[in-house]
Structures are given as structure tokens and as C-alpha cells.
Amino acid sequence: MATVRLPGLIDAHVHLREPGYTHKEDFYTGTAAALAGGVTAVLDMPNTVPPTDTPARFAEKAALAASKAVCDVGLFVGATTDQLDAYLPIAQRACGLKIYVSETFGSLRIEDLGLLHRFFRSWRERAAGDALSLSKGGKSQVADTDERTTQFAIRNSQFGPVAVHAEELMLPVCLNLSHLYGVPLHIVHVTRRSEIELIRRAKEQGYPVTCEVTPHHLFLSSDDLSRLGARGDMRPRLAAPDDVAALWENLPIVDIFATDHAPHTLTEKALPTPPPGVPGVETLLPLLLTAVHDGRLTLDDILLRCVENPRRIYGLPPQPDTFVEVDVDARYELTDASQRTKAGWTPFAGHSVFGKVEKVTLRGQVAYDGHRILAEPGSGKVLFQSV
Numbered sequence: 001m002a003t004v005r006l007p008g009l010i011d012a013h014v015h016l017r018e019p020g021y022t023h024k025e026d027f028y029t030g031t032a033a034a035l036a037g038g039v040t041a042v043l044d045m046p047n048t049v050p051p052t053d054t055p056a057r058f059a060e061k062a063a064l065a066a067s068k069a070v071c072d073v074g075l076f077v078g079a080t081t082d083q084l085d086a087y088l089p090i091a092q093r094a095c096g097l098k099i100y101v102s103e104t105f106g107s108l109r110i111e112d113l114g115l116l117h118r119f120f121r122s123w124r125e126r127a128a129g130d131a132l133s134l135s136k137g138g139k140s141q142v143a144d145t146d147e148r149t150t151q152f153a154i155r156n157s158q159f160g161p162v163a164v165h166a167e168e169l170m171l172p173v174c175l176n177l178s179h180l181y182g183v184p185l186h187i188v189h190v191t192r193r194s195e196i197e198l199i200r201r202a203k204e205q206g207y208p209v210t211c212e213v214t215p216h217h218l219f220l221s222s223d224d225l226s227r228l229g230a231r232g233d234m235r236p237r238l239a240a241p242d243d244v245a246a247l248w249e250n251l252p253i254v255d256i257f258a259t260d261h262a263p264h265t266l267t268e269k270a271l272p273t274p275p276p277g278v279p280g281v282e283t284l285l286p287l288l289l290t291a292v293h294d295g296r297l298t299l300d301d302i303l304l305r306c307v308e309n310p311r312r313i314y315g316l317p318p319q320p321d322t323f324v325e326v327d328v329d330a331r332y333e334l335t336d337a338s339q340r341t342k343a344g345w346t347p348f349a350g351h352s353v354f355g356k357v358e359k360v361t362l363r364g365q366v367a368y369d370g371h372r373i374l375a376e377p378g379s380g381k382v383l384f385q386s387v
């Protein structure tokens with residue numbers, strides 16, 4: 001038995017479902033599941049009901065998270081067709097702007113090129129304006145505001161990236177808009193060979209792009225669909241084995257491993273048209289540690305993509321005195337019954353994994369002791385709220 005001490009992991013893509021879908025998950029159950037998986041900060045997506053697209057709705061969500069979360073939570077704002085860019089006044093309090101360009105769960109899909117122009121342009125103008133006012137007030141390291149420095153000004157002012165769900169032909173559209181407007185772009189859940197190779201090319205050309213891959217797209221493929229049924233249905237869909245191979249071949253350009261934790265109940269998954277999405281926040285670390293055990297990843301590969309890079313890309317603050325103790329040799333079977341997510345299941349049920357989280361310490365307090373969540377609701381912080 002070998003217990004290793006790691007920094008708390010960051011899951012940069014989760015759906016904690018509050019407000020609107022609390023029968024699937026809420027800020028307490030979702031962040032408790034995160035802690036049990038060794039995750040001490042999550043970035044929550046805006047496709048709730050109502051969506052997180054105005055300052056009032058953002059404030060409502062931040063208050064819910066602040067009273068219930070047991071790990072730290074960053075909140076995305078989302079681009080919507082009816083509120084347009086109403087979130088701009090509080091954009092700095094968000095970890096980024098999420099735009100759904102491809103098929104997804106919920107109603108936030110944007111399919112209009114004119115609107116996409118608007119969202120990229122307004123995010124850039126807001127970020128650049130913010131950087132300028134900060135530099136006048138002497139708080140920013142931004143020295144000047146000419147065209148060439150504006151991209152960097154966006155990061156220096158702690159403005160998050162535009163994060164897009166953009167598959168197939170929508171990917172080059174978003175890459176170009178980001179390049180043309182000089183807005184850092186983060187591509188969530190990349191799945192196909194054609195997509196990862198395009199991102200590699202864009203990175204080689206100096207585009208301001210980063211990307212993420214989920215464990216389910218690394219460890220499952222379309223070959224698992226007949227076995228999994230609706231439990232294997234998510235967007236983007238599980239891809240062909242050759243696409244999975246391409247993700248592994250291109251690991252050096254994958255910036256983040258994030259789960260796209262998208263809980264739906266098993267009752268919903270049994271409907272004739274089941275909602276797409278699978279839970280994942282608490283299986284992230286054991287699945288990745290199993291790949292370390294199998295010689296497919298190193299521990300440093302995990303820490304780079306689950307701690308350092310998400311922190312850098314989203315400008316997240318450090319979490320002092322925060323760490324995870326994990327027995328990397330403990331082997332066990334993942335089951336539905338052992339999942340803490342309110343959804344109560346995992347697409348990896350039956351998988352044998354290595355890596356048992358024994359203790360999680362958040363800001364010096366034991367938040368999870370390997371069996372129970374000890375952290376009080378509200379002990380998690382909502383990030384970026386003091387700006």
C-alpha cells in the first residue's frame with residue numbers, strides 16, 4: 001500500500017444542475033462527490049434553468065453555491081439567444097464564457113454566425129476595456145494596449161477564455177473567430193481525430209487555443225455502446241477506436257482532463273429519448289491513476305492537466321493547505337452504489353480501478369476522511385467574487 005499526497009484536483013467542466021434540475025444534482029451533492037474523488041475545485045456550466053446569462057441569475061447561482069458547496073466552485077456565464085451578452089457587466093466574476101455551438105442537452109445552442117461574431121467581439125471588448133481601466137488604476141501588469149498586447153491583457157486582467165462545445169465543421173469556425181478577435185479559446189471535450197489534429201495545427205500556428213478531453217472519451221469508445229445503451233450516450237458521442245487512439249497520440253497538446261460531469265437520473269436515462277450526459281467527477285482520479293498503473297500516463301501528466309493547466313487557463317487562485325491523500329495501489333471495482341452523485345450511477349460500473357482517496361484536506365480542514373464528508377455546506381468558496 002502506497003499513499004501519495006497530491007494537490008487537490010480541479011475539474012474544469014461539471015454540471016451541478018442548480019437551479020432547475022436539483023433532482024439530478026445540487027451544489028452539495030455535486031461538490032461532495034467531487035471531494036470523494038479528490039477534486040477540490042470545480043467549474044460549473046451555465047445550462048441550468050434559468051441559464052446563467054444575466055447578472056441577477058449569476059448572483060442567484062453564486063448565492064446557492066456559497067451556501068451549499070463543500071469544495072470551491074467557479075461559475076461560467078453562458079451565451080443565450082434571448083439575453084444576448086447581458087452577462088457582460090459581471091463577466092469578470094465568471095471563470096469564462098461558455099458557448100454551445102453543437103448539439104447539447106438544454107436550449108443554449110447558438111447556430112448563427114452573426115451572433116457568434118457578437119459574442120467573441122463583446123467578450124474581447126469587455127476584457128480589453130477592463131484591462132485598460134485596471135492599468136490606469138495601477139493594478140494591472142498591462143503596460144500598453146496596442147493590438148499585439150491585447151490578447152495577453154485579457155489574461156492579465158483575469159478574464160477567462162471563451163469555452164466552446166464545437167464539433168466537426170463548427171470547430172474551424174470557432175478557431176477562426178478566436179484568432180480574428182484575439183480571444184483565448186478553450187475547446188471542451190474534444191473527441192475526433194480530425195478535431196485534435198486541427199487543434200494541433202492551430203497551436204503550431206500560434207492560435208490562442210487550449211483544449212480538454214474527458215475520461216469517458218479516453219477510456220470508452222463506440223465499441224462500448226451496445227453494452228452501455230443510454231448510459232453511454234453523451235455529447236459529443238463516444239467516438240470510434242481510431243479517434244480514441246488519436247487523443248492518446250496527441251496527449252502533448254491536450255491541456256486539461258475534465259469530466260463533463262453531466263448527471264441525469266437512471267429513470268431519465270430509461271426514457272425513449274434519454275437526455276445525453278454521464279456523471280464523472282468522482283471517477284476522474286481513479287481512472288487516470290489506473291492509466292498510470294498501466295503505464296499509459298505518468299502522475300505528472302495528471303497534475304499538469306488537472307491542476308496546473310486549469311489554474312493557468314482560467315486564472316484560478318491557489319488553494320493553500322489543500323491536498324489529497326490517495327492509496328495508489330488500492331484496487332477495487334467501481335459500482336453504482338458507491339457513487340455519491342445524486343444520479344447514483346457511473347458509466348464505468350464494473351471497471352476495476354486503482355487509486356482510493358483516503359483523505360481530502362481543504363484549507364487545513366479535513367473535508368473527507370475516506371468514508372464521510374466532514375466539510376460543512378458553505379465551506380467551499382465561490383471563486384472570483386471579490387473582483
Ligand code: NCD
Binds near residue numbers: 103104233235277
Ligand atoms: C451535458 C449536460 O447534460 O448538461 N450533456 C452532455 O451530453 N455532455 C451538456 C453538454 O456538456 O453538452
Ligand code: ZN
Binds near residue numbers: 013262
Ligand atoms: Zn458539458
